[in-house]
Amino acid sequence: MSKSPQVDGLLFSALFNERGVLASLVVSQVVAIVLAFAPNVEDDIWLRLGIISLFLHLIVLVSTSSLYFCRFFLQKRTQTFQLSVFFVLFLLFTCIFSILFSHFAFDIDDTNSLIYFTLRNCIIVALLAALFVQFLLIHFEKEQQTKALARAELDALQARIRPHFLYNSLNTAAELTHHDATAAEQAILALAALSQAAMRSGQSVPLEDEITLSKQYVALETWRFSSRLKLDWQIPNELPALNIPCLTLQPLIENAVCHGVEPSETGAVIKVELHVTSGYLTIIVTNPITAATSKTRPSNGMALENIRQRLNIYYKGKAQLTIANKNGVFRVKVVIPKHIESQL
Known part of the structure; x- marks a missing residue:
């Protein structure tokens, strides 16, 4: 044998x-x-x-x-x-x-x-x-x-996320060192948390931790965009004891920042909604789309397809990611089953 x-x-x-x-x-x-x-x-x-x-x-x-x-x-x-x-x-x-x-x-x-x-x-x-x-x-x-191959594919998809936000975050921290040492220190601490999260590829984390991580990312980008970036958090006061894949929400917000805030001279408001039902967790991230966005960022399908593939591997096809672009608003909706967790 x-x-x-x-x-x-x-x-x-x-x-x-x-x-x-x-x-x-x-x-x-x-x-x-x-x-x-x-x-x-x-x-x-x-x-x-x-x-x-x-x-x-x-x-x-x-x-x-x-x-x-x-x-x-x-x-x-x-x-x-x-x-x-x-x-x-x-x-x-x-x-x-x-x-x-x-x-x-x-x-x-x-x-x-x-x-x-x-x-x-x-x-x-x-x-x-x-x-x-x-x-x-x-x-x-x-x-x-089969699980090992899925894990390797998940790690490869996760690795594509790291360089993008790390590059922007490092630039932000470098700029802050010349203007505000305290803010630079806070930015580096936030960057350390993001880097640590990026190394937990494929692992699940509590929903509350993922939201905290996303807020740290927003803090980094706020130093970069100042008043141009505004977040409208619509989340329950009491979050369920639920684990989701690490770096699920943060890339959605990053995508909204890249395509809704960065190309706009006046900035934008990004809305983040969390809805919890008996069987599902629904995450909705919306951002405005302007003519400037269409010219400078013709497509954001690659980043979202990356997220879709990660969710598909992790939840074995049970999670859904849908995209809608209507009346100048870009909307990403993720539906995650609460009672299914990967065994990878």
């Missing part, structure tokens, strides 16, 4: 998740059906199916339960040792339940028949367990590779 990068914990990660438990029960039931409907069997088929199903499910459930209670000890061992314990437990409980069922369900009295019955069951269980574990590990490794 091939080794994986997570060799020591791979067996238990695959076996003790929801799919692993369900797969083990389904496989045991399929085998029970095959054995019950085997040709040349004179017993009542449905009674035989019930007995075999109970027999196999008991072996699977008791064996996996024993493995589960030993998992902390076994996780420190090699994969070979883990697999050895896995097969020993399955064969041990196969022998125990074979002996019990031989007396109470199959009416086997003589020793030779009991040995043959037990040995046959052990061989069947060993072969099925080997095939099941092999396919389970292959499936789990493939799932882990």
Whole structure:
């Protein structure tokens, strides 16, 4: 059996998740059906199916339960040792339940028949367990590779965000050092917070922290644009205990600053709305669009597409980002499910 990068914990990660438990029960039931409907069997088929199903499910459930209670000890061992314990437990409980069922369900009295019955069951269980574990590990490794690729793509998308706002923020801090040392210090502290957030690519943070980070970004840009930049925050007084991907709101505000405030000589008001329902968090960011914006910033689709891709990866297609440009107002709406969190 091939080794994986997570060799020591791979067996238990695959076996003790929801799919692993369900797969083990389904496989045991399929085998029970095959054995019950085997040709040349004179017993009542449905009674035989019930007995075999109970027999196999008991072996699977008791064996996996024993493995589960030993998992902390076994996780420190090699994969070979883990697999050895896995097969020993399955064969041990196969022998125990074979002996019990031989007396109470199959009416086997003589020793030779009991040995043959037990040995046959052990061989069947060993072969099925080997095939099941092999396919389970292959499936789990493939799932882990898919997650790793998604994580790499998410990191790449996140990396595109960093240079843009870091470049502008560094310029702002550099300009402030010549005019206001205290403001420059505050700008550098805000920049440090933004830089720290940029390094938490793909991680989730509390909604309150994301809003605080966005306000720090706005403070940086306020030093840059002065009275030209105004924010209208329309958020609930009490925020829900909800985690969202780091740098979800801040890039939306940055996009509004770049396309609504920077090209305008008189500035603009950016409205940030947060609406919370039982199942969703809705973020709406609006900014005015002028003729100057259209000339200097012909398209902002790349930045928003970046955000859309990040949300799509993080929430597996359950989040939505929509754009509307009507009557001189550009509106970005993000809808995030509250009860779905990435396992990347």
